[in-house]
Amino acid sequence: MEYAIETENLTKIYRDRAGKVVALDSANLRVPKGVLFGLFGPNGAGKTTLISILVGLQLPTRGTARVLGFDCVKQSLEIRKRVGLLPENYGFYEHMTAYENLEFLGRLDGIPWGELRRRIDEVLELVGLKEWANAKVKTFSRGMNQRLALAQALLKDPEVLILDEPTLGLDPQGSAMFRELMTRLVKEGRTILISTHLLHEVGFICSHAAFIRKGRIVAQGNLEELAKQYREARGYSYEVVVQERPEDLLRELRQLEGVVEVGLENNTIRVRASRDIMRELLGVTGRYQVRSLRERAPTWDELYQFYHGGGWGE
């Protein structure tokens, strides 16, 4: 499989007077083409360092990184042409307007004038800053600055978007706008890498993710692949919705081999098991009046807790 982003044993060691900090420790990240990919990890995990290397702003100490097949050290100009970056902190020219800032950045990227004007109008509209096009950036709030940073990342209509904490400072409408925009851009065939620890805000729109901890990628894949390891360690969860009080059904469920816990809340029976018992559940529930039976997949939040707090990969 050809990946949009691929790193091999990527290592970054910062050295300062206090000693050395291993920010990335043999990280192997694989982002398939055309997906919305989350890079999830707590503060200091190495997200920004990894992103900086991908776009050529930092050099790795060891290992390699490629974006769209281009080497991040030797071919960073090719990468810059094709990648839109939203960095952790974006500094605009405060005395210039939003429009002028984008014009300046677009010219630096070599976008021809005619196309540039059209693109600036488009991206300002997309991020909801159209009315503010001619306002000076020094009058912008933090969220407006973040919207402009997103507009800047979209300006060259990039094949790959790399966004470091993109929803920081956005209000709920801004967050919703962001999620809709990302979902649409990925449908159009782009690849998007989003680093964040705010899973409730952006996590759930991702189809794939990597969990980064202390500079290592401890797990990665699509939701199904990541859920598999979770289930093997934490067990399987099911929900059975019933119509009437199901004393006999509860008793039968408790007797199934592998069942760890059976609980009843209103009309829903929750079953936790150490193995996959879907087949047995279908058999048992078939003899009762049940409205529905389903396996409950873990959420990104549960996966985050699992891969970061649950002793995974220590």
Ligand SMILES: Nc1ncnc2c1ncn2[C@@H]1O[C@H](COP(=O)(O)OP(=O)(O)OP(=O)(O)O)[C@@H](O)[C@H]1O
């Ligand atoms: N320029 C630097 N010099 C020295 N150490 C650094 C430098 N930049 C980052 N670090 C260290 O490298 C580690 C990873 O930092 P990084 O900024 O990549 O983490 P992050 O996952 O982006 O965190 P956050 O969620 O807070 O943005 C941290 O221990 C940090 O202190």
Ligand SMILES: [Mg+2]
């Ligand atoms: Mg960071």
